[in-house]
Amino acid sequence: MTTWDWIERFLQLYWPQFLKGAGWTLLLAIIGTVGGFVIGLLIGVVRTTPLYSGGQKRRSLRSVLLKIVNAILAVYIEVLRGTPMMVQAVLVFYGLMEFAGIDITSSAAGMLVITLNTGAYMAEIVRGGIQSVDPGQTEASKAIGMTHWQTMLNVVLPQTIRNILPATGNEFIVNLKDSSVLSVIMVSELFYSTQVIKSIYYRTYEPFLIAATIYLFFTFTSSRLLRLLEKRMDGPSNYTLISSATTPELLKQNRRYQAGATRRR
Amino acid sequence: MPHQKDALSQHVIEVRGLHKSFGDNPILKGIDLQVSAGEVVSIIGASGSGKSTFLRCINLLEWPTSGEILFQGENVLERGYNIPAYREKVGMVFQQFNLFSNMNVLQNCMVGQIKVGRKSKEEARLTAMDYLEKVGLAQYIHAKPRQLSGGQQQRVAIARALCMEPEALLFDEPTSALDPEMVGEVLKVITDLAHTGLTLMVVTHEMAFARDVSDRVLFMDDGVIAEEGEPAGIFTNPKSERLREFLTRFLS
Numbered sequence: 249m250t251t252w253d254w255i256e257r258f259l260q261l262y263w264p265q266f267l268k269g270a271g272w273t274l275l276l277a278i279i280g281t282v283g284g285f286v287i288g289l290l291i292g293v294v295r296t297t298p299l300y301s302g303g304q305k306r307r308s309l310r311s312v313l314l315k316i317v318n319a320i321l322a323v324y325i326e327v328l329r330g331t332p333m334m335v336q337a338v339l340v341f342y343g344l345m346e347f348a349g350i351d352i353t354s355s356a357a358g359m360l361v362i363t364l365n366t367g368a369y370m371a372e373i374v375r376g377g378i379q380s381v382d383p384g385q386t387e388a389s390k391a392i393g394m395t396h397w398q399t400m401l402n403v404v405l406p407q408t409i410r411n412i413l414p415a416t417g418n419e420f421i422v423n424l425k426d427s428s429v430l431s432v433i434m435v436s437e438l439f440y441s442t443q444v445i446k447s448i449y450y451r452t453y454e455p456f457l458i459a460a461t462i463y464l465f466f467t468f469t470s471s472r473l474l475r476l477l478e479k480r481m482d483g484p485s486n487y488t489l490i491s492s493a494t495t496p497e498l499l500k501q502n503r504r505y506q507a508g509a510t511r512r513r
Numbered sequence: 514m515p516h517q518k519d520a521l522s523q524h525v526i527e528v529r530g531l532h533k534s535f536g537d538n539p540i541l542k543g544i545d546l547q548v549s550a551g552e553v554v555s556i557i558g559a560s561g562s563g564k565s566t567f568l569r570c571i572n573l574l575e576w577p578t579s580g581e582i583l584f585q586g587e588n589v590l591e592r593g594y595n596i597p598a599y600r601e602k603v604g605m606v607f608q609q610f611n612l613f614s615n616m617n618v619l620q621n622c623m624v625g626q627i628k629v630g631r632k633s634k635e636e637a638r639l640t641a642m643d644y645l646e647k648v649g650l651a652q653y654i655h656a657k658p659r660q661l662s663g664g665q666q667q668r669v670a671i672a673r674a675l676c677m678e679p680e681a682l683l684f685d686e687p688t689s690a691l692d693p694e695m696v697g698e699v700l701k702v703i704t705d706l707a708h709t710g711l712t713l714m715v716v717t718h719e720m721a722f723a724r725d726v727s728d729r730v731l732f733m734d735d736g737v738i739a740e741e742g743e744p745a746g747i748f749t750n751p752k753s754e755r756l757r758e759f760l761t762r763f764l765s
Contacts, residue, residue, distance in 0.1 A: 387574055388611035388670070392625035392677050393601030402624055406615040487617070487656040 254454040262445045262455075269441030270462050272355070276430065276437055277423040277466075280362030285416055287363070288370025291321050292408075293400060295371070296378045321371070328368035334429040337361045341433040358435035362427060366419055373415045377408040410481050417474035421467045438462060524583070525550045525681050525712045526571065526603070531580035533563075533570055540566045542736035544580070548681070551710040555723035555744075558733035559759060564716045565608075567733065568683050571714070572605045585680075601629055604674035608686040610666040612658035618645065618669050619654035622676045630677060637676075644672040648702050664695030668702055681712035688719055720763050724748050732756045 249257075259266070295318055299311045328336065341357040344350040352360075381404050389399040428439035436444075442459040446452050526548040533541040540563045548554055556564045569575040571582060573589065573596055582589050589599050612621050622641035626632045632640070645651045648668040658666055667687055674682055684703065688696040700722050707713055707726045717723055723730050723744060730747040732740040734755050740747065751757045 382611070382614070384607060384609050384611035385613055388605075388607060388673075389613070389625075390574065390597075391572055391600055391605035391607075392673065393597045393599075393629040394625065395597050398628050402628060403613050403615065410615070483657070487653070487660055490652045490654060 251454060251457075254449075254451055255458060258445060258451075258454055258458060265441050265445055266438070266458060266462065269436060269438035269459075270466070272435065272437040272441075273424060273427050273439075273463075274466065276358060276362050276427040276435070277420055279359050280366045280423045280427070281416065281420040283359075283363035284366025284368075284370045284419065287367030288372075288374045289405070289409075291325075291367070291371035292374025292378055293405075294318070295321060295375055297396065325368045325371050328365050329372075332429070333361060333365045333426060334432050336365060337430050337433045354430075354433045354435050357433055358427070358430040358437070362423060362430065366423060369419060370416070373412050373419075374408060377412040377415075378404055380411055381407045413474070413478050413481065417471065417478075420470060420474070424466050424470070425463060523549055525552075525585065526714075527581075527583040527586075528571070529581040529583070531567070531570060531582065532578045533566055533575060534578045540736055541570065541577075544736075544738055546731070546738065548712060548714065550680075550712055552729065553707045553713045553727045554715070554729050554731060555727035556714065556716045556731045556733060557718070557720070557723055557759075558731075558739075562733040563736045564733050565685050568605075568685050568714060568716050572600060572603060572683055574605070597629065601625075601677050602680045603683065604677055604679040604681070605683045605685065606667070606670050606674050606687050608690050610658070610663070610670045610690070612666055612670055612673070614658050616657075617654065618650065618656050618658070618661070621658070621669060622673045625673065625677050640676050640678075641672070644675045645669070647675075647705075648672045649698075662695060663691045664698045667691065667695075667699045671699075671702055671706075675706075679711075681714065682706070684713065684715040684717070686716050686718065688717070718763070720748070720760075732759070734759075 294314075297314060299314055300308075337358065340361050341352075341354060344352060344357070385403055385407075386399055389403045394402065427435075427437050430437060431440035431443065434440060438459055442455045446455045524547045526546075528544055528546040531541055531544040532539070544567060556567070558564050566575055570577050573582075577590065580590075584599055584603065587594065589596065613624065616624060619638065619641055622645060623634070623637040626637035626640060627634060630637075642651060642654070645654060648671055650665060650668055650672065653661065653665065653669075658669070661669065671687075687703065688699050691699060696719065700719060703713070703715065704722070704726050715722070715727070724747075725744070727744055729741060730744050731738050732747065732751075732753075732755075734753075740751065740753050740756050747756070748760065751760055
């Protein structure tokens with residue numbers, strides 16, 4: 249039998265297994281990236297919160313707490329970025345059982361690990377993204393009376409999210425591929441499934457060629473989709489002028505609308 | 514108009530013994546100033562004399578090292594003083610405009626009213642449209658800041674500050690980042706504001722503006738107010754040697 253015959257046979261016999269594996273890989277990448285994005289955003293916001301509010305460099309309970317939390321977060325980031333995800337997976341999966349008596353499924357452990365791992369990377373990406381927002385806009389926002397949180401939510405974070413979108417997409421693509429290391433704790437994602445299929449006929453090359461094709465399809469498609477999303481978020485590059493003839497009209501409409509609103513109230 | 518005259522306190526802003534150092538580097542070395550409601554005060558002086566730092570201290574964008582800043586008789590440096598509420602009433606316009614680049618012109622003028630002023634969207638839109646019309650930019654409400662010229666951006670920034678209906682406005686070199694042909698349009702807007710009775714403090718290098726529009730001119734030199742008075746006196750009869758030097762350099 250030629251390679252092509254084998255590929256055909258594997259696809260015919262085991263397409264549901266490939267599909268299931270691919271599904272898990274996609275799910276892990278999505279959960280890991282979305283969860284990691286949320287973690288990263290939270291950590292990024294905490295780590296860029298000024299220690300002292302109002303400019304007074306007085307030590308308060310708030311500033312002490314913030315320092316402690318920052319130290320813990322720094323450790324989290326260093327540890328998760330400084331060890332391989334494969335090792336983290338083993339430690340979490342077996343460690344939870346061994347020391348905490350928690351028996352979670354390998355899939356749950358896999359999701360947990362990929363999320364925590366992505367969160368550590370995203371935290372640094374978000375921090376960079378926040379710092380890249382023009383500080384003048386932060387000042388302007390404070391100058392019209394916004395608090396630190398209002399400034400963050402309305403001015404800084406929307407720009408941060410746009411700025412870090414390419415890096416987040418990159419994390420997603422890395423997750424699609426690197427979720428394969430979770431096979432070490434028997435998460436039945438694409439790599440693990442392919443290994444199982446391989447061991448039935450002891451043919452290595454063909455199943456993994458199929459797996460590679462699926463991985464490539466995923467990464468290629470998602471990078472295109474992300475590019476589209478970035479363009480969408482930038483909005484239209486032109487704007488419509490309100491003609492000066494309609495401006496008073498528009499104002500009148502506003503007034504009428506407002507009058508209507510008050511009447512309804 | 515946006516300001517309300519306070520019957521009880523003559524002075525909207527009062528500064529007492531203001532000092533500011535960056536590290537070991539003293540920038541402001543004791544400033545005393547009283548600004549009455551409706552007064553237009555221009556602050557002139559060489560670069561590095563502390564003009565901008567002084568203005569930024571008033572809005573607490575820089576925290577003073579020592580001294581007092583009183584707004585309507587209350588010390589804003591006091592612990593527990595509501596700083597966001599104070600900044601809402603004392604607005605600021607920046608040299609670099611600092612419009613929010615994630616919002617269009619209209620949103621720039623609405624966001625503060627909605628989030629800080631707790632106005633409804635429709636109220637905020639109406640106020641924003643009114644002020645944008647006053648600065649001549651009602652046509653551009655859908656434009657993003659980066660699509661506008663510097664002069665247009667600065668006029669939006671002024672409208673944004675006015676939308677908060679402040680008691681006083683601080684201008685930090687509002688025309689210094691502009692191309693020469695755009696300086697006029699922005700100065701005209703500020704001049705119009707001066708005539709409405711809003712309290713203004715303007716750090717500027719535009720001597721003609723300081724002379725013609727302001728009620729009082731402060732000359733800052735080396736972290737102190739070296740000379741102050743009515744524009745006529747300051748420009749035609751400067752007392753100190755430093756001011757004379759400064760003016761000859763600027764007016765020649």
